[in-house]
Each structure stands twice: as structure tokens, then as C-alpha cells.
């Protein structure tokens with residue numbers, strides 16, 4: 032028994048030491064003025080959320096409308112503002128060390144870079160779409176067809192693996208009009224709501240890929256850059272971990288405490304404090320907002336009162 036306790040204590044000390052070493056190395060890195068360069072989209076669907084994420088990580092910088100490079104003043108990070116298509120090459124070449132872009136572009140460009148973290152925004156899918164009057168059965172429909180797309184690599188890889196030969200027409204924009212002007216029989220493009228397909232007389236036939244924004248990195252970061260990246264990832268985890276979560280406070284009759292705790296989803300151990308009024312307690316717990324709406328009425332039925340729902344900015348487990 033004593034041995035087990037000693038072993039656990041040693042492991043705990045080793046882990047703690049490891050964490051302290053990491054933090055120290057970050058502070059030393061900082062003082063040596065090593066910096067990491069991140070490439071984000073200058074203007075487009077990823078820009079706002081990319082800037083927002085960095086800001087929520089406590090990194091402050093200003094972006095002028097014409098500038099392509101800016102620096103954070105409270106974190107060792109320089110920010111390059113680029114077209115999203117250029118980011119994979121820049122990261123592969125080490126011009127930027129890391130970048131934020133759509134997984135679809137990472138896959139299409141097929142550069143020697145790695146996905147470091149999925150970021151959960153700019154979700155979309157890449158689909159094959161065909162004129163809506165066609166009776167679609169399966170992917171063999173595309174054999175010998177002309178397909179317009181901005182994503183020839185992903186398309187070829189998918190259909191090639193299925194043994195389907197297509198005639199790919201690579202175009203860079205307005206892919207969805209290709210069938211109506213006679214340029215193609217089908218398209219392969221990004222779909223989010225399906226509204227654009229519908230207004231062009233098309234329907235989704237196959238979903239080839241689901242994508243979201245990801246953080247990518249150069250494969251050969253040095254020790255200092257790795258330390259800055261780890262600090263950034265620590266902050267990103269804290270920000271992403273709080274998405275969709277709320278801090279819920281409520282007052283409840285003490286005799287209903289167990290029933291109420293059973294209702295609380297995912298709350299490992301809610302905080303319970305007695306109220307000044309005898310027989311009443313305050314309960315605090317973190318939960319998903321969606322779950323909150325499911326349990327709010329049962330909570331009321333059990334006598335909960337004064338329910339407060341408060342936003343959470345960061346969660347560090």
C-alpha cells in the first residue's frame with residue numbers, strides 16, 4: 032500500500048516537474064525573443080474567426096487594411112495575412128511556422144505539413160452535385176462524366192479509389208453554374224446549407240469530405256518554436272474547451288439535492304453551498320447550453336429557483 036502511494040507521489044512530482052519545465056522553457060524562449068509566425072487568411076470566411084480565436088487566447092495585435100504582416104505585442108507571435116490557397120506552401124517552406132486554414136485546402140494542396148489541431152469552426156462538406164431531375168443511384172453514375180471543380184486532387188483520389196473515370200474540368204470560381212452553361216454534367220464543390228445548389232437546379236449526390244478549420248504546422252519546428260506552439264495550444268484548448276459551455280447557478284431545497292444532482296449532465300462534482308435560509312442550498316455546475324435547456328423544466332419541477340446561466344470564457348481542466 033505504502034509503495035503504491037509512494038509510486039503515485041513520484042509520478043505526480045515527475046508530471047509536475049515536467050509541466051514546470053515546459054512553462055519555464057516558454058518563459059526562457061520568450062526572453063530570448065524567439066518568435067513564431069502564423070499565417071491566417073487575410074479576408075474571407077476564415078479571417079474573422081481566426082482573429083477571434085487568437086484574441087480569445089489573449090494575444091493582441093492590430094491589423095491594418097493593407098498590411099500583410101503584423102506582430103502581437105504580448106505574445107511571441109507574428110501574423111502573416113495571406114490568401115488561404117497560399118498558406119500550405121508558406122508553411123511547408125517555413126516562411127510561416129503554423130497556419131489556420133480549411134482542411135479541404137490542406138488535403139487539396141497535399142503539401143508536407145501536419146494538422147496540429149482541429150479548430151471546430153468554418154464547418155462545411157465537399158460534395159458531388161448533379162442536376163436535380165436525375166435519378167441518382169450510386170457513384171458509378173459519374174463514369175465518363177464531365178465534372179467541374181476547384182478541388183481536382185480530392186475528387187480524383189476519391190473516384191480513382193472507386194475505379195470511376197471522370198473528365199475533370201478545373202475552374203476556380205462559380206463552379207455551381209457549370210452544368211447550366213453546358214460546361215459540365217456535374218460539379219464537385221463546397222456545400223454548407225445547399226441553398227446555392229438548389230438555386231442552380233442541382234442536388235447533392237455524394238459527400239466526399241467533411242471539413243473544418245485546422246491549425247497546421249511546419250514539420251521541422253525548432254525547440255523554441257515548439258515551446259511557443261505548445262503555449263499557444265494550451266491557450267487554444269482552454270478557449271475551445273469552453274465553447275458551448277455555461278456556468279449554471281441555482282438555489283434548491285436541500286431535500287431535493289440528490290435528485291437535482293442526478294439531472295445535471297456531465298457535472299463531475301457540482302459545488303454545493305448552504306444558503307442563509309435553512310433547508311436551502313446553492314448549486315453551481317458547468318454544462319453544455321444544449322443540455323441546460325433539456326433539464327431546466329425538470330429542475331423547476333424539483334423546486335429549483337433563481338437559476339442563473341453565465342458565459343464561460345476559458346476552461347482549464
Ligand code: ATP
Nearest residue numbers: 072075076077114115116133135153154155221223
Ligand atoms: P481566398 O481569397 O483567401 O483564396 P477563398 O475564396 O478561397 O479565399 P473562402 O470562400 O473565404 O475561400 O473560404 C475559406 C474556407 O472556408 C474554405 O476553404 C472552407 O474550408 C471554409 N468554408 C466553410 N463554409 C464555407 C462555405 N459555405 N463556402 C465556402 N467555404 C466555406
Ligand code: MG
Nearest residue numbers: 114115116117
Ligand atoms: Mg482560396
